[in-house]
Each structure stands twice: as C-alpha cells, then as structure tokens.
Amino acid sequence: MSYIKLFSGTASRNLAERVAGFYGKPLGDVTISNFSDGEISVSFNESVRGYDVFLVQSTFPNSDNLMELLLMIDAARRASAAYVTVVVPYFGYARQDRKDKPRVPIAAKLVANLLSAAGADRLMTCDLHAGQIQGFFDFPVDHLDGAAIFVPYLRSLNLDNLVFASPDVGGVARTRSIAKIMEKDLVVIDKHRKRANEIASMQLIGDVEGANVVLVDDLIDTGGTMTKAAQMLMEKGAVSVRAICTHPVLSGKAYDNIQNSVLTELVVTDTIPLRRECDKIKVLSVAELFAKAIRKLQDNDSISSLFII
Secondary structure, eight states: OOOEEEEEOSTTHHHHHHHHHHHTOOBOOEEEEEOTTSOEEEEESSOOTTOEEEEEOOOOSSTHHHHHHHHHHHHHHHTTOSEEEEEESSOTTTTOOSOSSTTOOOHHHHHHHHHHHHTOOEEEEEOOSSGGGGGGOSSOEEEEOTHHHHHHHHHHHOOSSEEEEESSGGGHHHHHHHHHHHTOEEEEEEEEEEETTEEEEEEEESOOTTOEEEEEEEEESSSHHHHHHHHHHHHTTOSEEEEEEEEEOOOTTHHHHHHTSSOSOEEEETTSOOSSOOTTEEEEOOHHHHHHHHHHHHTTOOSGGGSOO
C-alpha cells in the first residue's frame, strides 16, 4: 500500500492533475468553497490519517491562493496526516526577500513563518526568486531547477552563435548557470529603476553582434524589462532575441507588451496558468519534474539526478 495522497488547491488544479498523472495516482477528493462573504472553507472528503499528504498550490496573487493553502495544511494536520509536504511551484512574495529601504516588510520570511505555523513539514518549489530564501524555513526545502525544463528545449532549437543575457545584475548567477551548462557566453544588462515596474535606464555589458540571444529570468511580471531589454539587444546587433522565464506572472499589459515586442518567443512553464493565449508565448510543463521529485522523496532517493549539472 502506498501511504501517499495528492491534493490540489483551486489555483493549480490543471498542473496538479498532470503531476498526479505522471506519478500514477489520482488526485484526492477535497472540497474548497466560499461563504457568501468570500471566506474560504476547506474539507477533505477522504481520510488522510497516517498518510504522507502532498498539497499542490502556487501562491500567485490574489492572496486567497495562499490562504487556501494554509487552510489545507491546517485541515490535513488536524485530520492526523503523518507528514504534510506543500508543493508550491511558484512561491509568491519572494521578491520581498530583504529590507531594501526603511519601513518595509520581509514578505518571503513572513510567508515561510505562516507555512510553518500552519503545520507544513516540507516545501517543494521551483526557481525561487533568490535561492537564499530556503534559509527562511526551519524544515527541509526541495528547490527544483527550471533549467531541467529549459535546457533540453534550447538544445532542440540548434541555434548558432548562442549567447545568454541576464536582464539585470541580480540575475547573473542564474544566467551564468544555464550558460555554463550550454557552454555559451553571457552578457549582462545593467538596469536602474526609478520605482517598481518602471525602468530609468539600461546599459549592455558585453557583445551580442550577430548572436541569437536568450534572456534568462525566474519570472516575468509586466514584461516591461524583458521587452525593453530585447529591443536594446536587437539595436546592438543581435539576430534574434527570445526569453525563458519560469514563472509567467504576466500582470497588467504584459500580454500586449510581449505580443508587440521584438521577442521571437517567450518560453515559460505552467507553474502559473496563463490568463489568455498569446502567439509568442510557449509553455513547457514542470509536471513530470515535480512527479519525479515526489517519487524520489517517497522512495528516500536523492533528487540531485533531476538537476542538469
């Protein structure tokens, strides 16, 4: 008998169904409803006593998705689940991971505290905005790497003179990691912001003349940075520019920004469901990656084989 049950929140139902399909086990039965005032109610419709429970839910806005996950954790714990693992493909509030100015919260740490207080025993996630956020948790964190999804796709394109670009200095480590795997060069865009989601200036560090450039980031929000970076790279002599971003937050006018940009394509994963179709957006699934990670966790195997080194 396999003492594991998989459940999904409403925000990640499609992804959870694919994960369960690759794992070979159906999703458990849970009812998530709302009172007339919007208050969330969670009820497991089958026993979880003594089971290892995996709860799949990305915590992208609005905050109901996070609250729903917290209530699922609490319900599982109070129903005597043996072990509760939260599978959070996209970990929201991760961009607020430090005090970068006075009188602001460290939201990533607050969310970590909330998950712990609710009763989670383990977190499985993918491409945190900053890897050191793992240190905010006092329980194990399995931090999967989106490169395992993107690298095979990029190799299948067989692009000549491939160069990787970081859209800001903070993303250099992430970009260098993929560039090293692909054995290609990288360039950096030095970006200065006036305020959140508003860019004041951009400068290119490196040469992209005649290159097929791939911009690398963990998420794309309004698309402003990515589209302006792509435009600048083309002006600097790039043959083509595409972008790979694990988490398609895509708020505001992002879809229009992408569609009207010089980007050849934007490659994302399904950690967050798209709100609408866009000709330039290609979605790769992380479902098999998470299913393999869950299987290895249950078999007490190392998950390091899931990383491309």
